[in-house]
Amino acid sequence: MTPALETHDLTVAYHKRPVLYGVDLAVPPGHLVGIMGPNGAGKTTLIKAVMGIVPPVSGWVKIFGEPASRALGRVGYVPQRESVDWDFPVNVMDVVLMGRYGRLGLGRRVGAKEREIARACLEKVGMLPLADRQIANLSGGQQQRVFLARALAQESDLYLMDEPFAGVDATTEAAIVTLLQELKARGKTILVVHHDLTSAQQYFDMLLLVNLRVVAFGDTAEVFTEELLQKTYGGRLTILSKIAQEVKNQG
Amino acid sequence: MMLLLFLLSVLPADAARISDVTETSALEQAVRFFTFRDPSLRLALAGSLLLGVSCGLLGAFLVVRRMALVGDTLSHAVLPGVALGFLWNMTKDPLAIFTGACVAGLLGTMVVGWITRTTKLKEDAALGLVLAVFFGAGLVLMGMIQRLPMASKSGLDKCLFGQAAALGGGDVKLMAVTTAATILLLSVFYKEFLVASFDVAFARTIGMPVRLLHGALMMLLAAAVVVALQAVGVMLVSAMLITPAATAYLLTDRMHRMLVLSALFGLCSGAMGAFFSFLGSNLPTGPCMVLAASALFAGAFLFAPRHGLVVRWWRRRSRNLQVARENTLKAIFHVIEAGGFSREGVALEELAARRRCTVDEAQREVLALVADRLATMDKARRVVHATPEGWRKAQAMVRNHRLWELYLTNRANFRADHVHDDAEEMEHLLDEETVRLLERRLDFPERDPHGREIPKVIGGGGGER
Incomplete structure (x- = not known):
């Protein structure tokens, strides 16, 4: 089967300093994949390189067997919440409609059909009642839901999400997890940058451990081992590995 | 256009310059x-x-x-x-x-x-x-x-x-x-x-x-x-x-x-x-x-x-006025409650003592209530009566205050002597919907943490928005 996402020898550098070395990856479709690693491990960079936001120094990316630049229309992207100015003069609906812009084509205007789709996506994340609200007047969790709805509006087959759980309340986190499971059940592939080791096992069926390179990639059961986590997070983070062990012991 | x-x-x-124009x-x-x-x-x-x-x-x-x-x-x-x-x-x-x-x-x-x-x-x-x-x-x-x-x-x-x-x-x-x-x-x-x-x-x-x-x-x-x-x-x-x-x-x-x-x-x-x-x-x-x-x-x-600055100032001002009004009404309620609800009128002096202010200040506050038809004042006897509307508001304030105190002690584990100041703020902010929610959560309580009765408000009411 064609991988949903495939990279070969992907290397990315900022100001000539490599932050991600030789990433070889083949993500089979229909999986919910957690991308994990310590701060500065290159998780966000990996996503940005796949999305073509930062140019790689070497290597290539294929999405559903096609060069990434041609297949970006099949990819939905959820950036980190802090990456935008939430005082920007748009409301919730405006942001979600942006998910449709890619399909509309240059110079084409948003129509009734787009609004219908956007409303449905807002409904899915429980934000429809706030559709007319200015985005500055949202809580962190609500802002994250808006970004999620925008990605849903892209109606993609592959989703890349950069820390959708960062700084959100427990209700939002649960809602997002349900949504991700639902997407997976519909055959979508989702890659999620995640920080919390304690919930990783429960959320994801595959894990990608990154620390400037790919440390491990595979089924969660195989990858979530003390040895591999130790290798990813390094000896200095013994507390994390202890937590991981505890969680594992709890089953 | x-x-x-x-x-x-x-x-x-070829346009001439305006500066050619004489004074x-x-x-x-x-x-x-x-x-x-x-x-x-x-x-x-x-x-x-x-x-x-x-x-x-x-x-x-x-x-x-x-x-x-x-x-x-x-x-x-x-x-x-x-x-x-x-x-x-x-x-x-x-x-x-x-x-x-x-x-x-x-x-x-x-x-x-x-x-x-x-x-x-x-x-x-x-x-x-x-x-x-x-x-x-x-x-x-x-x-x-x-x-x-x-x-x-x-x-x-x-x-x-x-x-x-x-x-x-x-x-x-x-x-x-x-x-x-x-x-x-x-x-x-x-x-x-x-x-x-x-x-x-x-x-x-x-x-x-x-x-x-x-x-x-x-x-x-x-x-x-x-x-x-x-x-x-x-x-x-x-x-x-x-x-x-x-x-x-x-x-x-x-x-x-x-x-x-x-x-x-x-x-x-x-x-x-x-x-x-x-x-x-x-x-x-x-x-x-x-x-x-x-x-x-x-x-x-x-x-x-x-x-806008002026608008925000105006909003703050009317909020403060409203809080002052509501506090005066609450004081009327407290005085009458202390007397076991045996009478309806409150003397200005009693009100001033309760509000910890001078009689003149109390009179000014009462006159504001009178202007809003929330109270009437017998000028000769210097006695204040709350109108039905005013009484309802007073009850609502006291109810909000005591409900919130109860919520803080029972649900948020505050000590009973720590909750009064917060309730002083919150009583003015709670809307009817939140009050209903609090009542449900607290299983329709009758008494606050200090053992005082929580008044029932007939016909709704509470903090106006």
Whole structure:
């Protein structure tokens, strides 16, 4: 089967300093994949390189067997919440409609059909009642839901999400997890940058451990081992590995 | 728009300068302004309106993209281009000056990008550097031109502070073209500019030509600045970019409305600037426009419906008054409750003792209640009665207070002696819906943590919004 996402020898550098070395990856479709690693491990960079936001120094990316630049229309992207100015003069609906812009084509205007789709996506994340609200007047969790709805509006087959759980309340986190499971059940592939080791096992069926390179990639059961986590997070983070062990012991 | 078309349709080939006009009274000047008889005046006004619109539209994008300083730098960076454009064939050929200035402006922004990419300097420092260098070079070149022995240079010195009266037919035509191009591009590619401004990384992932859009915005900006130069001047053109947009930003939180408002404010500033400049017999136009734009900004800053200073002050004031009213009602309730609900009237002295204030102050508070028909006062006996409406409100306040105290002690594990102050605040804020929720959560309690009864409020009530 064609991988949903495939990279070969992907290397990315900022100001000539490599932050991600030789990433070889083949993500089979229909999986919910957690991308994990310590701060500065290159998780966000990996996503940005796949999305073509930062140019790689070497290597290539294929999405559903096609060069990434041609297949970006099949990819939905959820950036980190802090990456935008939430005082920007748009409301919730405006942001979600942006998910449709890619399909509309240059110079084409948003129509009734787009609004219908956007409303449905807002409904899915429980934000429809706030559709007319200015985005500055949202809580962190609500802002994250808006970004999620925008990605849903892209109606993609592959989703890349950069820390959708960062700084959100427990209700939002649960809602997002349900949504991700639902997407997976519909055959979508989702890659999620995640920080919390304690919930990783429960959320994801595959894990990608990154620390400037790919440390491990595979089924969660195989990858979530003390040895591999130790290798990813390094000896200095013994507390994390202890937590991981505890969680594992709890089953 | 019709006015603009009219003004443009009567462009004379060779406009006299307003400065040729002899000294006249302000009234006569005003009459002449509004009759639009003077051809050079028509040109000046058309130019001012056009530049107001284009600067307003582009400025809106600068402000939301946090690029206000870019506009400032760009406007200063065009000066050497203006001088070189003039030196090209030693005439004030609008096209040569336009081209030179655009090239200089874009070069300036490119240098900024180059410095930030190759050094560790941040954008603000790079902008400051480029502004200074280009502006300095421009001033030197202008100084050299001033010493050249020729007549054609006249008016070029207006580039610093602006003189709308110095606009020629060619200048205004150029302004019309750039403004039309701006309106056209921004309306056709509105959604592209919107998404690229809000979330540039996302825009790239959905295949928006982000670099092209940015480049187009910069080109339009350079063009707008350059054509505005003669009327507003290098020093202040950035204010025409930022001030109308900032005003609009305070008044709305939707981008398309902000664009329209910003263009409108730019238009008004342009017209007012041209008018006052004319009225004062050739005061520099640029400063007049900027003062007009700033006056509009001050108006929005003070009176904007939601964020305006005055409005916020007024809202705070009426809130405080309401809290005071509600506290007085509550005091009436407390006095009557202390007496076991055996009587209905409360003496002013009792109220003052309860409120810990003087009798005069208590009377003033009561009179405020009377004015709102929440209480009546027997002037002779100095006794206060709550009206049914007032009594209901008083009950609601006490209920809110005691419910909240109970919630804090039972559900949030506060100690009973820690909850009073918080409840003093919250009693005024709880709305009916929250009260119902609290009651349900607390299983419809009858007594507060201090053992006092929680009053039942007949027919709803509570904090008014």
